[in-house]
Amino acid sequence: MSISSASGPQEFRRFADDCLQIAERVAESDQRSRLMVMAQAWRRLADEAEHFEQLIREMDQAFDMPIEHELATPRRQSR
DSSP: OOOOTTOOHHHHHHHHHHHHHHHHHOOOHHHHHHHHHHHHHHHHHHHHHHHHHHHHHHHHHHHTSOHHHHHHSOOOOOO
16 A cells, blocks of 8 residues: 555545455454554545645635636725
8 A cells, every 4th residue: 555645535535445444354353443543544534635625626716716807896995
């Protein structure tokens, strides 16, 4: 299992699934517990990566707004 800079939520979920599959085959409960914890961590990381990707998409959309639109919208001056 190697992690590249192109890793993303789908790959993190695959890592979690791998941990769970290995845990099913491990006889020792301590090792199985550690693999389950690792799977949970990979799933949390996948969720956080999805959230981060969504924030980036929203920021991209916000900054793609044409400048003319900003200039055409009157702004109230605060006193």
